[in-house]
Amino acid sequence: MGSLSNKERARRALDAMKALGFSKKEAAPVLKSLLNIFDNSWEPIEDESYRALADAILDTRDRSQNNEEEGQEHHRHSTAAVPPLPDEDYNSFPTPLAMIGSSCDLDCETDETRIKRPSVDLRPPPYTMEKQDDTIMSISSLGASPESNRLQIRPSTRSRQSMEDGMPSSIPAHKKARQMMDEDFQHAVFLKEPKPEPDMEAIQYNASLPSCQNDQVGISSHPLNISSSSGAAHPLALLPPDQYTSKISGSKGRTVECCRTRASSSSFEEPMNTRMKQSQEQGNDLGHIAAMQKSGTGSSVKNTLEAPSLLTVVASSTTGEVKLSIKCSIDPSNFHMPDLEAVFKTVEDKYKMGSYCTGEDDIKADAVDNGRNRLTESMMHNALFMESIACMNSGSEKDQPVEESLVMEASESGLPNTTVTQQPHLALSLLRPIHDVSDISKGEEKCGNRVVQRGITCNLQRPDFTDTGSLNCCYFLILLTQVFFTQEGKGWGLRTLDELPKGAFVCEYVGELLTSTELHERTLQNMHHGRYMYPVLLDANWGSDAVLKDEEALCLDATFYGNVGRFINHRCCDANLVEIPVEVETSDRHYYHIAFFTTKKVEAFEELTWDYGIDFDDDKHPVKAFDECLCGSRYCRGRKHRRKRGKAGAK
Numbered sequence: 001m002g003s004l005s006n007k008e009r010a011r012r013a014l015d016a017m018k019a020l021g022f023s024k025k026e027a028a029p030v031l032k033s034l035l036n037i038f039d040n041s042w043e044p045i046e047d048e049s050y051r052a053l054a055d056a057i058l059d060t061r062d063r064s065q066n067n068e069e070e071g072q073e074h075h076r077h078s079t080a081a082v083p084p085l086p087d088e089d090y091n092s093f094p095t096p097l098a099m100i101g102s103s104c105d106l107d108c109e110t111d112e113t114r115i116k117r118p119s120v121d122l123r124p125p126p127y128t129m130e131k132q133d134d135t136i137m138s139i140s141s142l143g144a145s146p147e148s149n150r151l152q153i154r155p156s157t158r159s160r161q162s163m164e165d166g167m168p169s170s171i172p173a174h175k176k177a178r179q180m181m182d183e184d185f186q187h188a189v190f191l192k193e194p195k196p197e198p199d200m201e202a203i204q205y206n207a208s209l210p211s212c213q214n215d216q217v218g219i220s221s222h223p224l225n226i227s228s229s230s231g232a233a234h235p236l237a238l239l240p241p242d243q244y245t246s247k248i249s250g251s252k253g254r255t256v257e258c259c260r261t262r263a264s265s266s267s268f269e270e271p272m273n274t275r276m277k278q279s280q281e282q283g284n285d286l287g288h289i290a291a292m293q294k295s296g297t298g299s300s301v302k303n304t305l306e307a308p309s310l311l312t313v314v315a316s317s318t319t320g321e322v323k324l325s326i327k328c329s330i331d332p333s334n335f336h337m338p339d340l341e342a343v344f345k346t347v348e349d350k351y352k353m354g355s356y357c358t359g360e361d362d363i364k365a366d367a368v369d370n371g372r373n374r375l376t377e378s379m380m381h382n383a384l385f386m387e388s389i390a391c392m393n394s395g396s397e398k399d400q401p402v403e404e405s406l407v408m409e410a411s412e413s414g415l416p417n418t419t420v421t422q423q424p425h426l427a428l429s430l431l432r433p434i435h436d437v438s439d440i441s442k443g444e445e446k447c448g449n450r451v452v453q454r455g456i457t458c459n460l461q462r463p464d465f466t467d468t469g470s471l472n473c474c475y476f477l478i479l480l481t482q483v484f485f486t487q488e489g490k491g492w493g494l495r496t497l498d499e500l501p502k503g504a505f506v507c508e509y510v511g512e513l514l515t516s517t518e519l520h521e522r523t524l525q526n527m528h529h530g531r532y533m534y535p536v537l538l539d540a541n542w543g544s545d546a547v548l549k550d551e552e553a554l555c556l557d558a559t560f561y562g563n564v565g566r567f568i569n570h571r572c573c574d575a576n577l578v579e580i581p582v583e584v585e586t587s588d589r590h591y592y593h594i595a596f597f598t599t600k601k602v603e604a605f606e607e608l609t610w611d612y613g614i615d616f617d618d619d620k621h622p623v624k625a626f627d628e629c630l631c632g633s634r635y636c637r638g639r640k641h642r643r644k645r646g647k648a649g650a651k
């Protein structure tokens, strides 16, 4: 952004404000005022997607409204120091600039413009799966920190540009800027996310104390056990593929597909470090795995190898990631990957994490109690996301391209078997039977009779080859999230236990893949049973030139099958998560996964939120996921009094 002209920067700032519902007429004088305050420095204004500017506009608006209410004379668009700019007068921004050819086509809107979900700026741009090096394909990113070891998504050039524009990195002047703004706008209150401490109402994923579980989780009192006012389904989000679709495919025909979430249950009552340290002291963690392999359990590879020496290094980071580095000093040409099930079993046995969850029980619900009890049980099991990384080389040279791949096989029962296949590339994928034409997931996932979209939790990392040609395969245990009961009346919510960097992959929205027709039928049934629904429309009926038929348009419904994604509450405009559509199994643009990434650094215990995209003012579709928004955002579109005021003002 540094190289852009002031005019261009002004245009972008006003565009961003427009997307938030602020007219140019309203935003321009405030922008100019801020520039004065910041000595013509743009960074504090551009920081956090123009947060300071949006705050200042709201402050100005509030002051105007207060003045109005007090019957005082006021000038609607004025800030104390700066008169409104004439339309299109970008040249009045400081420092003369070279004119850029493009014209600004901002509409002049009225003051009554309500804050609406940004139609463009806060939506994710298309992402492209890029090959980062010879051995690793990375799944995308909102600028994931390199050290995070989480999915790395690299936006395309255009996307990157737009992300950078929207989310510039913070600068030292920031604090000063805020202070100055505080002085200038006397009652400016800059939003700070609530940072609740862990509480007893939280569903402890690491609920290792069985006796506490039932007491702790008052599932039966879940507000959503009671039918919502309408009882009807309202989609949480609509994701048009044209705006969002990202392509995850590598060069040279490589494929990167999803690796199922491994959810482990219960106990982590001891601090991870202690436990891991103990395990180190106890010695070889993989003896069990090796034994399993010798007996042929799990792996479909013949010529199963005896591992002559294994070294396991366990380390945990302050962010809760635990890395098990398994060094196998063996002849690499003979080595095959350990069976993942066996690894999980070993970790489970070692660390007493209880039984596995299969893909089917990410979260299951039954029809009797709206799934709450089983949900609780299942959530306990979802405490720990185990993300697997498996890489293998067949040669002895460092950084030699990976020539074998780990393939996880999803059987009909949902239980994975791990196989090692001979493929000239790295791939993490799910093997599937050839699908039939009526299978809307194109043969991707099956769970009983239903199609369930499973989570991406591939966590790819450069394989660590040692000089001796031995192999490191790494399994990451990542403690991420906690379901807790919100104080604001939103029901259950999801929060992170650890600080998360900007751009971190959090989880996917997992649910059953339904057509719009099926969703409609289900909605009617659920209305009858007073059951709350959790549908997300992928591309239902819009977003493409050709209007999809209801029997083609797809939705994800997490009512009966889902993961923690279903507990993520809505926040207007400045949510800390963004949903990124990700093509995983297929390039079919109607069928993609939705992955959540952080849009900014998220503090430990901060609630994770995303903007469902609800238009609270859309009276044509009166059925909404909820009527009054309790998100607490300054930019809230759904607070009742704000909407009433907006409507009154418009009359």
Ligand SMILES: C[S@@+](CC[C@H](N)C(=O)[O-])C[C@H]1O[C@@H](n2cnc3c(N)ncnc32)[C@H](O)[C@@H]1O
Pocket: 224, 236, 489, 490, 491, 492, 493, 534, 566, 567, 568, 569, 570, 571, 625, 626, 628, 629, 630, 631
């Ligand atoms: C996907 S669910 C989120 C989890 C939900 N809180 C629960 O307890 O299961 C969506 C529902 O959460 C509640 N909710 C989410 N965000 C909200 C908000 N900002 N204000 C009020 N209610 C909200 C509404 O009841 C909504 O229908």
